[in-house]
Amino acid sequence: MLDIKFIRENAAKAKELLAKRNVDLSVIDDVLKLDAVWREQKTKAETKQASLNAASKGVGEWFGRLKKVANAAPGDEIVKALGRTPENPDEAKELLRVLGDEVNVLARVAEDRLKDIETRLLVVPNFPSDATPVGKDETGNVVRKTWGETPKFDFAPKPHWDIGAKFGMEMEVGGRISGSGFPFFRGPLARLERALINFYLDLHTRDHGYTECWVPYMVRGETLQNSGQLPKFIEEMYRLDDRDAGLFLIPTAEVPLTSYKAGEIVPHEQLPLRLTAFTPCFRREAGAAGKDTRGFQRVHQFNKVELMVVTRPDKSAEEHETLTRCAEHTLELLELPYRRLELCTGDMGFGATRCYDLEVFAPGMQKWLEVSSCSNFTDFQARRAKLRFRDENKKTELCHTLNGSGLACPRVMIGILENFQTKEGKVRLPKVLHHYYGSEWL
RNA sequence: GGAAGGGUGGCAGAGUGGUCGAUUGCGGCGGUUUUGAAAACCGCUGUGGCCGUAAGGUCACCGGGGGUUCGAAUCCCUCCCCUUCCGCCA
Missing domain, CATH: 1.10.287.40 (Serine-tRNA synthetase, tRNA binding domain)
Known part of the structure; x- marks a missing residue:
């Protein structure tokens, strides 16, 4: 707010x-x-x-x-x-x-x-930063950097839905038991999912200084208001009925993590707080019907490891760069070529003052896929959540919050399938996953 | 799901209708004392809003919300949370 x-x-x-x-x-x-x-x-x-x-x-x-x-x-x-x-x-x-x-x-x-x-x-978005490019919609976004190169293929690379069929992607099963947009993986892809989650969490906790959290997947409305999803985006949310107090399924771990210290005054010595959590994410994707329906690029349930930082205001810009680098580092270890996009004023999320999207190129679909969105919310969420800190002069002040995916599973999986596919229909795995997956090939 | 007991300031713990924003202890800050330190003693020590250039004034907050009353931390209703016991169960 x-x-x-x-x-x-x-x-x-x-x-x-x-x-x-x-x-x-x-x-x-x-x-x-x-x-x-x-x-x-x-x-x-x-x-x-x-x-x-x-x-x-x-x-x-x-x-x-x-x-x-x-x-x-x-x-x-x-x-x-x-x-x-x-x-x-x-x-x-x-x-x-x-x-x-x-x-x-x-x-x-x-x-x-x-x-x-x-x-x-409550329904007015955050102010954009001075650095944020001004633009109407996604066409106004600016590419800030690119890393790596799309592999050269001596054949026409296939989209992931063609490759995945061989590795246990069973979308029709998910559709039968829950509906479209609920993937079902059996065998290699299920194992890859688990490998990714473990790799992400180990990397962020061991090398990036984050503290692992395990959080509730259902939250109160007030928790969603703290981080900005409510009241404006209620249509995007899955909700339980009155028997269960109208709890909502979280659309991202950002929600419980942002409310971790809600209502508290944190001593400045404890800042910055760097938290990470793996959770499934539930999104109705209302209004997106018919968009990106093939494969699993846009689904109602997916796994993600989230990075979240609570900091003092004078450090948040710096923390934003650091946080984004953590997400980028994850992609680099996965050997996935990506680009960093800075979102323009017209495309930025509701609470963000500044936002970088990381996109991986999927050569099969010939399309860039968003795998992480790293935002600085300044005091926008902190004011809603009454999240403050006490500085060295004992003054209380609102904290700044930041978060970003580090990373989401399905689209990274698409990146792996489409970038590392071979003519023979096999998929090579990046080195860093060999130990987690237990093999060099999917 | 059933039963009981609780939620008060950084922590501990009083307070059952009136001068209580709240006794007291601990912790923290400042001072006196001391060669220095400890101890002792004295003082200070919550958050937010409104008015005001300021000094200052004022209101609200004792888990959340509502009610009774001239007046509520104290009485009533309701919701949430915690603890213990029973049941059920991964």
Whole structure:
């Protein structure tokens, strides 16, 4: 969520930044109007509340004095709050009740306006960074680097759905037992899946300094709001029914990891927090029906190892590069040629201020596949999750959060199948997987 | 699924309608003392919002939400979480 205070003090800048993201700017004016009403009502309510509080205390005192002196007079604070001198405590109570009702009305109005503000801000995306290229859609993305070279083939490379058939890709089985978009692997591909997960986790925990976590796969709505999926993207989410409290299946491990320290104030010595977790990911892919349907490039359930960093604001840009390098390093060890794309303002995810996508080239499909998306969220998620830290001067401040895939399984598998296929229909495995898979060939 | 007991400030642990944002202890910070250190003693030590240039003022928060009351950490309702026991079970 954006900072209402920043919007209040920098309305023009806020609009300028959001315009780059194709956001309807009327939301800013709406929010500013509500903000003015909220503050006015709040101040009024509090002033009245203060005199009511003082008078209520005075009533207690008055009772005490009346026990000793039969005709003791009410205290000044009662007279001040009521505007006149009550005859007896019962009259004071009655008048204070009326005053209390007035306070409630004012406070309710103020609170409603604050909720209105939040409702609107919850669906506004983060500001893009100054470095983010401005663009309408994915055509505005910029290639920042490329690594490796697509292997040369002396035959026409096949798409993974043709290669996979031989190695236990049984999409029709998944379709029969769950529906389309739920892959079923038997034998080599199932084993490769496991090899990838183990390789990822070992690499990140041993060489990249991440702490392995094991997390719930079902979460509360509030957890999804913390990381930004709710309320706006509820259509993308699988949800259990009321018997199970309407829990949601996680679309990525980012969700539980971002809420790991939600509501806490972390000592600065503990930062940065670098966490990694393997989880299945569940996505409805609503609106993507009919897109990328062949093979398993876009599915409703897939495995992924996620990288997540919580850091102080002055380090987040640096951490973003480091995090992205960890993901890239993973691809390099897998010997997969890739490119780093910097997403433009029109294509960036909701909460990101800056985002790199890593794409692997799939020669069979003749197509680049996104295998990782590394984002810096600045304080956008931290504000929602109330995730703060205490600095060396004991000031509390919102943390910055970052995350990226390190990596997803299915598309990396596609990369392996299509890049390392041979004319004979075999698939060579990258060296780093030999030990994990138990063989040099799939 | 059943039964019981709990959720209070960094931690421990009081507080059952009024002056309690909250006794006390520990920890932490500052000071006195000391050649230095320890000990002792004194003071300070939560978060967020609103008003204000500031000083400061004020409101809210004792798991979340709602209610009763002039007034609630304290009473009522509801939800969540934790602990223990029983049952069931990978």
